[in-house]
Amino acid sequence: MLRHALRRLLWIVPILIGVTLASFALLSYLPDPADDPALLGTLTAEQLASLRRARFLDLPRFFNQKPLDVAGRVEQALLRIGIDDGRADQARADLARLGGAALPHLLPRLDALPPAARARVAVALAPVAERMGIASAEAVDPRLAVAFWNRFWADRAPDFRAASARRAVRRFAQHASATREGDVVELDTYALDPIMLLLDELASPSSVGTAEWAQPDVRLGAIVRLIGAAAHVTRREDKLAPSASERDALLGIRRWRDWWLVHQSDYKTHAGAARFVAMLTETQYARWAERALLAGFGTGSESTGVLQRMEERAPLTLLLMTSALLLAYLAAMALAVLGAMRSSPRLEWGIIGASLTALATPTACLAVWAMQRAGPALGLAIVVLTLSIIASPLTQTRTLLTEIARSDYVRAARALGYGPARIVVGHALRGALLPVLALASTEMPLAMGATFVVEKAFGIAGLGEETVRAVQTHDVAWLVGLAFVTAVTVTFTSIAADFAVAAADPRLTLASLRHQRMST
Amino acid sequence: MKSRRLHQLFGFAGWRLGLVVLAALGVFGVFAEWIAADMPIYLEFEGKSYVLPALTHHAPFREGARSEEIAAVLGPGDRAVWPLFRSGPTTETTTRMAGASAAHPLGTDAFGRDVLARLVYATRASLALGATIALFAVAIGLVLGCFSGALGGVFQGLIERFVEIVSVFPAVVAIALVRALEQRPSVASLVLVVTAVQGASIARLTHVLVIRTLAEEFAVGAKAMGASPLRIAFRHVTPHLVAPLAVAAVFAMASAVLIETSLTFLDLGVPAKLASWGEMLGEIRWGAGPWIIVPPLLALAFTVGALYAMADALRRAFER
Secondary structure: OHHHHHHHHHHHHHHHHHHHHHHHHHHOOOOOHHHOHHHHHHOOHHHHHHHHHHOOOOOOOOOOOOOOOHHHHHHHHHHHHHHOOOOHHHHHHHHHHHHHHHHHHHHHHHHHOOHHHHHHHHHHOHHHHHHHOOOOHHHHOOOOHHHHHHHHHHHHHHHOOHHHHHHHHHHHHHOOOHHHHHHHHHHHHHHHHHHHHHHHHHHOOHHHHOOOOOOHHHHHHHHHHHHHHHHHHHOOOOOOOOOOOHHHHHHHHHHHHHHHHHHHHHOOOOOOHHHHHHHHHOOHHHHHHHHHHHOOOOOOOOOOOHHHHHHHHHHHHHHHHHHHHHHHHHHHHHHHHHHHHOOOHHHHHHHHHHHHHHHHOOHHHHHHHHHHHHOOOHHHHHHHHHHHHOHHHHHHHHHHHHHHHOOHHHHHHHHOOOOHHHHHHHHHHHHHHHHHHHHHHHOHHHHHHHHHHHHHHHOOOOHHHHHHHHHHOOOHHHHHHHHHHHHHHHHHHHHHHHHHHHHHOOOOOHHHHHHHHHOO | OHHHHHHHHOOOHHHHHHHHHHHHHHHHHHOHHHHEOOOOOEEEEOOEEEEOHHHHOOOOOOOOOOHHHHHHHOOOOOEEEOOOEOOOOOOOOOOOOOOOOOOOOOOEOOOOOEHHHHHHHHHHHHHHHHHHHHHHHHHHHHHHHHHHHHHOHHHHHHHHHHHHHHHHOOHHHHHHHHHHHOOOOOHHHHHHHHHHHHHHHHHHHHHHHHHHHHOOHHHHHHHHOOOOHHHHHHHHHHHHHHHHHHHHHHHHHHHHHHHHHHHHHOOOOOOOOOOOHHHHHHHHHHOOOHHHHHHHHHHHHHHHHHHHHHHHHHHHHHHO
16 A cells, blocks of 8 residues: 555656646747747847747757856857957857856956957956946056956956855845945856845745844845846846835846846856756756746746736636536536436436536536626536536446446345435445545546636636636746646646545555546 | 447437438538538539539639629629528628528628528538547547557556646646647647547546456457467457447547537637637627527537437447
């Protein structure tokens, strides 16, 4: 028994991986923006590149032989600036974007470059100096720029170490002052990694409990300052107002985290073992899965996150669906019991006719008709949904009860002289109750379509409404999120149902249950 | 033995009745162009003759020309044999939501399209759609179920996991996702997703049936004769699966049509240009009256009833 339980639990892992792979496969069905003629005309090459990057299309699918980090990007940029061909301008812009994070890989090697290339590289760094607030006439003068950066590195090299950068960022977060801000700004993009780490820490609920961030305004101030610094060094417009609320701050962190997910390889170095990890993580699939699992599927076309929207809407849909499923199975059980107690062909045909009618009536017509007659009411919606999904519970419970009626223990009860009512209620139903429960859990994904239809007909603001909107606005993040969350929920529900059934009936092994599940 | 079974089948009233109803619907679908179309069935125009120009697209008129326009250009020497009703399923007129009349025996819908014409073409589309899905689903389910049931071991594990993964995804969400990714809605993606869902459940059924049948004496005998598991499964076990799989196919076909209705209501269905029962029933979105809803509803009920009666007869014939 324990072995089966463990086996079932272990099987969740490949199933979940399969589910993510299936979602990912659907997602890669989305056309590449670079192939879309409608987009090519309207967007610049730069916008297109960032659009592709946001979907990780610049990465290989499953395995990255040469994960590109900041050192690799510096290497590429130096090569192009050295050759000084048509792509050198792009390389200069890249170097300016990489900024402070590139300096530890760049400045120590500056003197090893040929003199002409050296000067060009040093001048290309001028925008970085400007961001750092150390701009001077030297930095833009090709003759003096090299000396300027050499001097800078001789002075500041110790600051460009992970530990000191972390310390500077933390000090700046704890208390605002011009010096502390200057320390962080002078690190430029080198400070991004510690900033994002600290933002993660601040976003997690456990940070509220620590002495350091116990006061809400201290914590909020830190978030606003950190995001401001990140916006400054990356030249992104996404900042928070000093009066931002807690909710704004958390949403801001979420947006920055999503950006970091896409762009972190510009600013981080893969050293040692991290290089091998990066071979797997710097891929479309891993990045997508990370976004799905850690960042709640991103934000899609709305400003709020997918998971958050789901939390708002799911309760109504779940209420509708579960109560309808419950009602359907109760009604089906009652009818099946009635059929089992009195074996009259007329009743039999009545039940078959009823289930056929229910099967052949489109949910949409029934729902719209009921809505036009009685107006919007949640109770009515539940009844309509019950009627439209009752066909399959009816057949399921009927077969189950017929099988049980033929079983030995029911025959024994009959031989002992019990009446039909007592046999059905006292014996057969007890045996049927839990298997029916397990069946009901597998019925959930099938009932979802009908639930959406009823929601639309009755104007209920549940998951269905948002899904229809998402299809119209091509909000893929919501749809992938919904598919993934329902798949995972269904998987866990069915496993829980299996365990409940097995726990209630010690004779059943989970292996036999699996066969039962396969047969439904 | 097979011909005897078939002979037995015709002994069931349900089989005969279901066959007649389905055949009648099928005739409607197949001869849609003869019943309602803008183009004539046969046309002699400027010395050339055309047969069923609506199908062959060789008409001398532009695509989508109305019957009145065609009739107007016909000269004295030209001849045309017209279908029963001279309006196609996509021809929009200005008389919207009208009741029955001589020109439109079942009235018109929200776009002024002839309901009868749409019903006839919808019968073709829906039956074809349902049959395609049922056929593919049974084929996939049979092969997967036989493999997992007969081979066991790793195969069984893999196929079970595959079936489990497909069945935890709600079909409606999967289709919504595909629709959001597509440039324009296509029928193929609908068929693909619904087939996958139905195929998975049929694979489960087949798996259990194969395991059950393998325990019977003839299967054990075949094994003793040295037959390979797959040979036993496909050669000896499959004949015993005909009845339950026929029932499953019937339900798959019926539910394919119903799923299409729900999807159309959610604006996720087949392209609106194509007439289907689901698309017609979906017109209830625009407040269509009973004269538009009842015909496809009846057609759907007849189809499901006929299929069910046939499946029931099949089951009883094979149980003997």
